[in-house]
Amino acid sequence: MKIDLAFTPDELEKKKLAGKSVVVIDALRATTTMTVAFENGAAAFIPVKTVEEAREVVARNPDYLLAGERRAMPLEGFHLGNSPRDYRPEKVRGKTIVMTTTNGTRALVAARGGAEVFIGSFLNLGSLCRRLVESGRDILIACSGEKGLFCLEDTVCGGAIVGRLEKMGIPLTQTDAAHAAKILYEHCENDVHGMLCSCEWGVYLEGLGLGKDVHICAEIDSSEVVPVYREGRIILDR
Ligand code: MLT
Numbered sequence: 310m311k312i313d314l315a316f317t318p319d320e321l322e323k324k325k326l327a328g329k330s331v332v333v334i335d336a337l338r339a340t341t342t343m344t345v346a347f348e349n350g351a352a353a354f355i356p357v358k359t360v361e362e363a364r365e366v367v368a369r370n371p372d373y374l375l376a377g378e379r380r381a382m383p384l385e386g387f388h389l390g391n392s393p394r395d396y397r398p399e400k401v402r403g404k405t406i407v408m409t410t411t412n413g414t415r416a417l418v419a420a421r422g423g424a425e426v427f428i429g430s431f432l433n434l435g436s437l438c439r440r441l442v443e444s445g446r447d448i449l450i451a452c453s454g455e456k457g458l459f460c461l462e463d464t465v466c467g468g469a470i471v472g473r474l475e476k477m478g479i480p481l482t483q484t485d486a487a488h489a490a491k492i493l494y495e496h497c498e499n500d501v502h503g504m505l506c507s508c509e510w511g512v513y514l515e516g517l518g519l520g521k522d523v524h525i526c527a528e529i530d531s532s533e534v535v536p537v538y539r540e541g542r543i544i545l546d547r
Pocket of ligand 1: 335337340380381413453454455
C-alpha cells in the first residue's frame, strides 16, 4: 500500500487522485468539528468554498444550517461558527449543515477526484486507519494548510496516520512527504496538545479565547466515526 501526503491544497491539485483513498485533514478545527458534529447526530455536511455560495444553498433549503468562519470567527447571520463546542446534539441532531471555512472546505473541494474521500482528525485516528486498511487502496493525505501554505498541525496529523498504519503492521511504501510527516509526528506524539497549542493557528485560537477548542482537537481516538465525502455531501455511511 503506497501512502503519500500533500502539504497544501495547491499541492494536492498536482497529484493523481483517481483510484486512491484521500484523507482530508483540518485538525484545527474543521475536520475535528465535523467529527464532533457526527458524534452528536448531524445528518450531513455540504462543504462549499465561499460565504455567498453557503448563503445561496441555505436560501434554497431553509431547514439546512449555515455554518463556518473566516479568521476563526463566526459569520453574520450564520447558525454556527467552527467551534466543535457549537455542535451540540440539540443543535445539530438530524440536520444538514452547509459549511464554509478558510482552508478546510477548500481542501475538501480539491479532494473530490479520489475514489473515496474520508474526513480525518486526531479524534478518529484509529477508526479512520481501520477503514483505510479495509479499503485497501493507495492513500493520499490532503492537508488543508493555512491560506495555501504549510501548517504543522495538519502535517503532524497526517504523520499520525502513517505511524498508526505502521504500528498496525501494514506494509507501506512511503513517499518522502509521508515519511517526513511521520517523523514530525514521532517528535511530538507524546504531547499532541502541546504541539497544537504552539503551532501558529493554535496560538491564534488561544489568543481569541478558543483554547478549549484546541484541547478538544487533541483528543486522540475519542471518536469512532469516519465521515465520507461523496457526491457533494459528507455523511456517515455505516
Ligand atoms: C480552517 O479552515 O482554516 C480552520 O478550520 C479555521 C478555524 O479554525 O476555524
